[in-house]
Amino acid sequence: MVSIAVIGAGLSGLVVANLLKDNAKVTIFEKARGASGRLSTRRAEPYFFDHGAQFFKAKTPEFQAFLTPMMEQGIIKEWNARFVEFMKTDVINKRRWNGTNPNYVGVPGMSAICKYLAKDIDIQFSTRVSEMVDNGSWKLLDSDRNDLGSFDWVISTAPAQQTAELMPKSFLYYDSVCSTKMVSCFTLMLGFNKELPIDFDAALVGGSDISWISVNSSKPGRAKGYSLVIHSTNKWAEEHLHDDRNEIMEYICRHASSIIGVDLTSADHKNIHGWHYANIQKQPKQDLFIDEKQKLAVCGDWCIQGIAEAAFISAFNISNKINEIISGR
Ligand SMILES: Cc1cc2nc3c(=O)[nH]c(=O)nc-3n(C[C@H](O)[C@H](O)[C@H](O)COP(=O)(O)OP(=O)(O)OC[C@H]3O[C@@H](n4cnc5c(N)ncnc54)[C@H](O)[C@@H]3O)c2cc1C
Structure with a gap:
């Protein structure tokens, strides 16, 4: 089964995890002690x-x-x-x-919303992803450089500046993320x-x-x-x-x-x-940031507009696209 690391357990990350979990092994990494992000x-x-x-x-x-x-x-x-x-x-x-x-x-x-969405999801709390290493798949490291595992796909739902710090410069939409x-x-x-x-x-x-x-x-x-x-x-x-x-x-x-x-x-x-x-x-100029070749994606409210519904739509669109790719549709 395809493995996917999702960075962030706010609304976007939890929507992505719920919509992809039937087709992939999904793990969320969240730097805070609990889920919810800006819906706390x-x-x-x-x-x-x-x-x-x-x-x-x-x-x-x-x-x-x-x-x-x-x-x-x-x-x-x-x-x-x-x-x-x-x-x-x-x-x-x-x-x-x-x-x-x-x-x-x-x-x-x-x-309560994110707590509900977090119920059946594998989430590692108090874990800040600090580095992504390309070793054929994506190896993630935390702030103490502990190995968090290697994944086929990485989806960052962290706010734009935090996503820019993590994503490799080779990411197809790196410049757009940085300018947000x-x-x-x-x-x-x-x-x-x-x-x-x-x-x-x-x-x-x-x-x-x-x-x-x-x-x-x-x-x-x-x-x-x-x-x-x-x-x-x-x-x-x-x-x-x-x-x-x-x-x-x-x-x-x-x-x-x-x-x-x-x-x-x-x-x-x-x-x-x-x-x-x-x-x-x-805001960035386009709203679907998916680099199929490198198996990297980003989503979050900031890809569309600073409201919860935009966070959902961004996560929903990315999940549909990745589901299509991994199921070969
Ligand atoms: C003060 C305020 C008022 C708002 N008012 C409204 C409103 O009235 N109506 C409305 O619709 N929206 C409102 N919003 C916006 C709404 O909260 C957001 O649109 C929505 O919660 C965004 O969800 P998200 O998952 O995209 O991002 P977030 O909730 O920010 O989730 C991102 C998660 O990533 C985690 N993270 C970041 N970096 C790392 C890392 N390196 N490793 C691991 N984890 C990481 C963060 O801890 C966070 O939990 C408001 C926001 C704020 C701050």
Whole structure:
């Protein structure tokens, strides 16, 4: 059976593994301790925070079909949030999301989706792939140069810059990967021991260093601890990536308080996460990166657009193509 190494256990890597596992022996290597990547949930009991993706859409029939089993089992639900849009401190739009253009979340946290997809997959966690050696097949090494095994195919689903560090320069699309720029984002996580007088669940913010504020605990099936998630803009994060984390936390907290007119500084729990590769600034020109001759491929949201559905579509297209190749269709 053909052996395939997949780098990354975010949505793309897990989709690829699930769609290829009937035709190949698939192993995922993930540098983190668990699956999910940017669809993760951070735990600080009694508070839980979806500190990456907040919700997602499923507009394509392929993604809808893939999600159906999870919807039937209650792992994915609609989030019918009270939504507002701020321009600076003014509310310029207010509505309730509904089923006509549904926004979905994982239940009881975003990470439930990847946990479900990881169930029957061979995943080696806490394993950062650092080098690929061409020895007729692809030998992978971790950061201590331990041999992780040799594989017929390697598919990287790591963000563009991390994929560029790994792929050999001979990879057919090496230049495209290198020219793809991903940008950062800070996420402030706040927990409160009582509810706050906030009359929205989700807020898009314009004209500010903050782009998003949500009452995470208002999502379906969440634990009781009242929690807020606040994202900086990508621009602000790029300019402050190396600043002191406490100062960043205090700035975002004060700034968000002034936008919504509610003091957030007395939070019971405060934490900040810096995403180095959160979103795409410059997208590649094509979206199917498969080098059939060298048996190398890359996929991920950044190949199309910085949203979960794009991560799925990218992984779905690559998997179909590789299934065709290995089954000789
Ligand atoms: C702050 C933020 C807010 C967002 N909001 C939304 C939203 O509201 N709606 C939406 O649809 N999308 C949103 N997104 C985007 C969404 O999260 C992504 O599109 C999606 O999760 C990407 O999945 P992926 O598998 O392509 O990449 P990732 O989730 O980044 O997975 C890549 C994995 O590769 C691993 N990895 C990297 N290098 C190595 C290595 N060398 N060895 C081993 N493992 C490695 C990483 O640890 C990671 O787990 C948001 C993202 C962020 C960061």
